[in-house]
Structures are given as structure tokens and as C-alpha cells.
């Protein structure tokens with residue numbers, strides 16, 4: 001039988017290490033460039049997961065010596081106004097990274113707006129040019145959450161090569177780029193989604209199970225193969241609590257590794273966003 005102790009993948013600790021290395025890189029480069037790296041965040045309306053993200057990004061920027069430019073628009077702002085702001089930020093020399101918080105209110109076309117971001121300032125890696133680079137395996141700005149997942153697995157020396165990886169969720173923000181990054185590292189990848197029949201029979205096959213669904217505690221212990229590595233990307237607000245897409249107590253009993261919420265992929269996402277922005281800044285030298 002399988003050893004039953006489950007190890008926690010501590011995203012918070014790894015993110016701290018990354019941020020302290022970034023802080024050193026900024027200190028070394030700032031004199032040559034004459035300003036700190038700058039990150040601009042556009043938020044429209046009030047998605048709760050986005051609010052958590054925005055708050056943590058601002059704190060982290062301040063901590064490592066990065067400038068942050070927050071733009072919070074009311075939920076009914078028209079597309080032309082957002083487009084004009086993106087255009088301004090593209091031309092603003094103090095800005096190295098631009099991020100549009102998703103999801104956007106339904107009257108806005110996220111794809112059209114993402115197309116407007118300068119691909120070299122696309123800190124979120126969601127511009128079609130950067131997604132295309134990912135598909136082709138070329139270097140480019142990579143989506144922060146999937147990059148954070150891969151980085152955390154690496155930290156714990158968890159190799160995905162040859163393993164069965166099951167990604168639950170197929171969004172452009174998380175599921176699809178995550179599946180591509182796992183494939184790049186030679187995992188055998190399955191993507192499940194809302195039309196998948198008998199989800200448990202699919203997840204049971206996973207050596208590495210990654211949940212990016214947005215449904216609180218959807219993945220329970222019975223859906224997990226004993227000894228599997230389980231990565232919980234979900235950030236759901238239930239009352240005052242943040243919970244993931246994984247039912248932590250039951251999965252903890254069967255998994256070999258598990259990411260907590262909070263303290264798992266959330267902080268890694270913030271760290272990768274800062275890293276992408278610092279790399280754009282460094283390229284200006």
C-alpha cells in the first residue's frame with residue numbers, strides 16, 4: 001500500500017524566495033534604467049477572486065520595489081474607454097507590464113481587449129502572440145498561474161515526464177496553457193471540462209491532478225488515485241473563507257502532495273507576474 005503522509009506544496013514560501021531574488025535584480029538594474037519596473041493592472045467591476053489578487057499584487061510590488069499603477073473602472077464602463085487606457089499604458093515608458101483582470105463584465109469583449117496589449121508588456125502571457133509562442137514551444141511571456149504551478153512542482157523535484165496528468169478546466173487563463181506546459185515537460189495530458197462524462201473516472205487515472213474549475217471543493221478524496229500529486233488552482237469565496245476546487249481534508253488522506261488554499265498557487269501566481277514584469281524591464285536595458 002501507499003505511504004499515507006501527504007506533503008504540502010508550500011507556494012507561499014517559494015513565492016517569498018522568488019520575490020526576494022527579484023528585489024535584488026531590481027536593485028541592481030534600477031540605477032542603469034533610472035526608474036523601477038512598473039506594473040499596470042486594469043480591473044473592471046468587482047469579481048471577488050480578482051479583488052484578492054489585486055490586493056496581493058499591490059502589496060508584493062511595494063515590497064520588492066516595483067511601481068504599481070492600478071486602474072479600477074466601474075462595472076458598466078464602455079469598451080472604448082478601456083481600449084483607450086490600454087493604448088495609453090502601451091505608450092507609457094514607466095510601464096513594463098499590463099494585466100487585465102479576468103473575468104470582465106459580459107458587455108466587454110475580453111479577446112478583443114487582450115489583442116490591444118503590446119505583446120512585450122503582456123505580463124499575463126494572454127496575448128495571442130504569447131499564447132502562440134507557448135503552443136510552438138518558443139520563448140515568450142508565459143501565463144502566470146500555469147507557470148507558477150510548474151515552478152512549484154520543480155521546487156519539490158516532482159517530475160511530470162511520462163506521468164498521467166489530468167487538468168480539470170480548459171480556460172485560456174489557466175487550463176489550456178497549463179496543459180501545454182505539462183505537455184512541454186513530457187506529461188501525458190488529459191483535459192477535462194464541464195462536458196466530461198464521469199469526471200471521477202478520469203481524475204482517478206491521474207498521477208498528477210490539477211484543478212482549475214472555480215467550483216468550491218469539487219474534487220473529493222474518492223476522485224483521487226492514492227499517492228497522486230494534487231494541485232489546487234481554485235480560489236473560491238465561501239462566506240468569509242477562501243477555499244479551493246479541492247476538498248482538502250478528504251484529498252489530504254489519499255494524495256502524496258497537495259497545494260493548500262490559501263498559501264499554494266495564489267502566491268506563486270503573484271510571484272510569476274512580478275517576474276514577467278521584471279524580465280520585460282530587464283529587456284529594456
Ligand SMILES: NC(=O)C1=CN([C@@H]2O[C@H](COP(=O)(O)OP(=O)(O)OC[C@H]3O[C@@H](n4cnc5c(N)ncnc54)[C@H](OP(=O)(O)O)[C@@H]3O)[C@@H](O)[C@H]2O)C=CC1
Nearest residue numbers: 049169170171174193194212213214233234235265266269
Ligand atoms: N490561484 C490563482 O492564482 C488563480 C486562481 N484562479 C481560480 O481558478 C479557478 C478557475 O479559473 P478560470 O480557469 O479562470 O475559470 P473559468 O470559469 O474560465 O473556467 C472554468 C473551467 O472549468 C470547467 N468546469 C466548470 N464546471 C465544471 C465541472 N463541474 N466539471 C468539470 N469542469 C468544469 C469549465 O468547463 P467549460 O469550458 O466546459 O465551461 C471551464 O473550462 C477559479 O476558482 C479562479 O478564481 C484563476 C486564476 C488564477
Ligand SMILES: Nc1nc(=O)c2c([nH]1)NC[C@@H]1CN(c3ccc(C(=O)N[C@@H](CCC(=O)O)C(=O)O)cc3)C=[N+]21
Nearest residue numbers: 049050052053056100101102235262263264266267269
Ligand atoms: N488576467 C488575470 N490573471 C490572473 O491571474 C487572474 C485574473 N485575471 N483574475 C482573477 C484570478 C484570481 N487570481 C488570484 C491570484 C492570486 C491570489 C492570491 O494571492 N491568493 C492568496 C490569498 C491570500 C489571502 O489574501 O487570503 C493565496 O491563495 O494564498 C488569488 C487569486 C488571479 N487571477
